[in-house]
Amino acid sequence: MPLSSLSGSVSAALPPPSPLPPAAGGAALVTGGTGFLGRRLVERLLAAGRPVTVLARTPAPDLEACGAKFVRASLDDAAAVAGACRGAETVFHVAARVGVWGRYEDFYRTNVLGTRALLEGCRRHGVRRLVYTSTPSVVYNGRDLAGADESLTLTEACPSPYPLTKALAEREVCAASAAGQEAGHALRTVALRPHLIWGVGDPHLVPRVLERARAGRLRIIGDGRNRVDMVHIENAVDAHVLAERALAEAGGAAGAGQGSAAGKAYFVTNGEPVFLWDWINGLLTALGEPPVRRRVSLRAASAIGAVCETAWRVLRKRGEPPMTRFVAAELAKDHWFSIEAARRDLGYAPRISMATGTAELVAWLKEQATRRA
DSSP: OOOOOTTSSOOSSOOOOOSSOOOOOSOEEEETTTSHHHHHHHHHHHHTTOOEEEEESSOOHHHHHTTOEEEEOOTTOHHHHHHTTTTOSEEEEOOOOOOSOSOHHHHIIIIIIHHHHHHHHHHHTTOOEEEEEOOGGGGOOSSOEEEEOTTSOOOSOOSSHHHHHHHHHHHHHHHHHHHHHHHTOOOEEEEEEEOSEESTTOSSHHHHHHHHHHTTOOOEETTSOOEEOOEEHHHHHHHHHHHHHHHHHTTSSOOTTTTOOTTOEEEEOOSOOEEHHHHHHHHHHHTTOOOOOOEEOHHHHHHHHHHHHHHHHHHTOSSOOSOOHHHHHHHHSOEEEOOHHHHHHHOOOOOSOHHHHHHHHHHHHHHHHHHHO
């Protein structure tokens, strides 16, 4: 399902400086720095003149050519993860095992134990700030979430191992801030919950939608009137930079709302809920593709998902099932969130609107199609 990134690799020239106020400064470690969000974050930090180390499983010579130091390792390698923290003032923990299906043990090892190793590395090497990329799925409860805020409790029952293990890791990250203060460590932490990251260069969300639609395998689940939040890639990067700055200002002469982010989690979206299937069909129409018309009830989709899960589990099939109970719920129910806490504590304000971002995405996708023709 992957599409190439914006130009197949990071451009020789880094992006122009961000319009945001200067970030905290100092050396930064970015785990998962070759993924969609991680790469854009690395580019932003390099453009600001920051020393950046990237920890990832795959090499990134283009990022190295732009000045990044590279550590090739997975989150399963506790020693390498902890060692990569040496010399960093801020760690952006973006890497994770993602997906809607797989062995719980695999997700736990990467998402929980990997995060735990990173926290230990931060303490051992005197890292001052850790910004953790979480997910809104950590509050999954199987119900509609309309305007939900951070008062929701973390999930303890979900049919997918990804939200469960991310919730466990988020809890440890947030607790580490208070524990560090009590133990005399300098480490302050914050968790961000960006929802459905998309934009030009997206290798995940939009390509998967287009692939399934073109193959005739996309169905509207439920009544098609569920609303969801998304977050444009540049807004997601903004949130990470702002979260770092909020941690840096914690305890100092902070302005209104600043200094209160340590140990907390924040939803990060565009703040513009859309009807999911209207947005998908609008995108398809703009690209000259037929809109999705065929429907499946949520009850039927959930039943199909349960059957698929059983078959994949019993037969030990590789890859993800075509439908799961978790995916059925996500495609049929409301899940949009309040970003008032992020506005208040981080100074977050989405810069790229849904309309602007969608227009840019459509233009880019058409350009990519022309190049492939």
